[in-house]
Amino acid sequence: MSKADTSVGRTGISAGRTEDSPPTPDPRRWWGLVVIALAQLVVVLDMTIVNIALPSAQQDLGMTAGNRQWAITAYTLAFGGLLLLGGRLGDLFGRKRAFVIGLIGFAGASALGGAATGPGMLFAARALQGVFAALLAPAALSLMTTTFTDPRERGKAFGVFGAIAGAGSAIGMLVGGFLTEYLDWRWCLYVNAPVAVLAVIGATVLLKDSGRRTDAQLDILGAVLGTAGVLSIVYGFSEAESRGWTDSRVLTLLFGGVALLGAFALRQTRARTPLLPLHIVRDRQRAGAYVTMALVTIAMFGVFLFLTYYLQGIKGWSPLRTGVAYLPMTASMIIGSTQISARLLHKVPARVLITPGLITAAGGLAFLASMDVDATYLGHVLPGISLMGLGMGVTFMAAISTATGRVAPHEQGAASATLNTMQQVGGSVGTALLNTIAASMTTDWLTDHHVNPAEQTPQAKAALAEATVHGYSVATWISAGIMLLAAAVAGVFVNAGAPGRPADRTAKSVEAAETAETASRAG
Numbered sequence: 422m423s424k425a426d427t428s429v430g431r432t433g434i435s436a437g438r439t440e441d442s443p444p445t446p447d448p449r450r451w452w453g454l455v456v457i458a459l460a461q462l463v464v465v466l467d468m469t470i471v472n473i474a475l476p477s478a479q480q481d482l483g484m485t486a487g488n489r490q491w492a493i494t495a496y497t498l499a500f501g502g503l504l505l506l507g508g509r510l511g512d513l514f515g516r517k518r519a520f521v522i523g524l525i526g527f528a529g530a531s532a533l534g535g536a537a538t539g540p541g542m543l544f545a546a547r548a549l550q551g552v553f554a555a556l557l558a559p560a561a562l563s564l565m566t567t568t569f570t571d572p573r574e575r576g577k578a579f580g581v582f583g584a585i586a587g588a589g590s591a592i593g594m595l596v597g598g599f600l601t602e603y604l605d606w607r608w609c610l611y612v613n614a615p616v617a618v619l620a621v622i623g624a625t626v627l628l629k630d631s632g633r634r635t636d637a638q639l640d641i642l643g644a645v646l647g648t649a650g651v652l653s654i655v656y657g658f659s660e661a662e663s664r665g666w667t668d669s670r671v672l673t674l675l676f677g678g679v680a681l682l683g684a685f686a687l688r689q690t691r692a693r694t695p696l697l698p699l700h701i702v703r704d705r706q707r708a709g710a711y712v713t714m715a716l717v718t719i720a721m722f723g724v725f726l727f728l729t730y731y732l733q734g735i736k737g738w739s740p741l742r743t744g745v746a747y748l749p750m751t752a753s754m755i756i757g758s759t760q761i762s763a764r765l766l767h768k769v770p771a772r773v774l775i776t777p778g779l780i781t782a783a784g785g786l787a788f789l790a791s792m793d794v795d796a797t798y799l800g801h802v803l804p805g806i807s808l809m810g811l812g813m814g815v816t817f818m819a820a821i822s823t824a825t826g827r828v829a830p831h832e833q834g835a836a837s838a839t840l841n842t843m844q845q846v847g848g849s850v851g852t853a854l855l856n857t858i859a860a861s862m863t864t865d866w867l868t869d870h871h872v873n874p875a876e877q878t879p880q881a882k883a884a885l886a887e888a889t890v891h892g893y894s895v896a897t898w899i900s901a902g903i904m905l906l907a908a909a910v911a912g913v914f915v916n917a918g919a920p921g922r923p924a925d926r927t928a929k930s931v932e933a934a935e936t937a938e939t940a941s942r943a944g
Contacts, residue, residue, distance in 0.1 A: 450568050456623035460561045464554050466593030473597030473740050474606035484540045491544045494659050499551025501845035502652030506644045508559035508838025509696045516560045523557025528617035535610035562837035566825045577763050595744030602741045643696040646685035653678030658849040709914025710824035711843045716907035718847030720900040727893040750810035757814025772915045774819040779908035782812030783901045790897035855896040863892030
């Protein structure tokens, strides 16, 4: 590798320079961050905004109880399955181009879904949303990572990005509740279009791309194996919720997905331009951050669902009131991300932020797990979601920075896509696993107390509510345990010191990794 191929910025990040790499920071980069944040918000909130609208959409379009899940599953399958491919396409053909195409496609698919005349049209539109989200999400994170290289600026930028990544789900519930209650469920999809148009205009004017590779080809076989493997696993976990963990289809999908990913990993050692250069995931810091984020997502996704059902089903709150109830969590995430993590990230080791953040979040989950049917918002929900938000705000920023740091610009898409894939798989695992546990605990409680849930007496209804909350409580305690496990993983594996400026050492380590990877593929 020649000296022209590698340069190091102020953060010690090795950069595979191309002819269009900007020599100095773009003075409009903060406006560019606004554009990137808008795009990230659209992708994240779309995971929950449709949940609020689904009951109305089901009634309007005549969906059955058996097929309504595809309004969610079609999106998660396409998004999770295509992330690695989408990230690599951005690396090879330009992240700004991938960003803009992803935004335009996502807006068009959203408009198609809003205009759906039947279930099939809605499911197809949701799948298209997932396809373009898989192109957009890694491009957005990669653009931000390569735009902000100064340690202090990078911390502030990741603070904004981390707050949006963590709070997007809660914002989606609030927006979804408002639109469904006062307009129509279709606006939960239409709303993406104007936001995407603004982001496209901003991206065209403000964003620059410095990491395009014009000398590489796409690894088609690797793309097929990786996409099929992730898709199989995500689909398997989504089916496990309704079919059970011992169902033959579920087991075939899960074990088949693992086998496909094994073949994918083998292919990456031989491909000239691998979809996922394996030195990215071999790095101790990044691997620790990836696993940590996967565990955190497992713990959080089920809890969001439980709390929403608790407030609406047990407490009888409206969708809008439920969305408003999440606002303190959003505020706490912003505080943790921008006022704590952003100020300390360039001064202290990442695990000094991640581990206490996750312990704080686990404390919040403990508040939620201790709720019963008569629990109050001020006594249990508010302190629980506030602690969760604060801990997640501190954690997300430091973990995302670690997962995408010290990666050559032409590999940022692959690193970002891997992070997004871990989160997507974690969400699928969390939803299936925790829902299964909650349902099982609810059934066991009813059996132990000799209650027939089909009865319509006031006593039976009260017992069913108590059993349901018991199931939520047990699953949430398990979520707290998973969060503590994530804290332990981060404490052990994310062990780098405080960020400094060891430019030469970082350049040599990345160059050595790239050289070893090249030699391995050549062999």
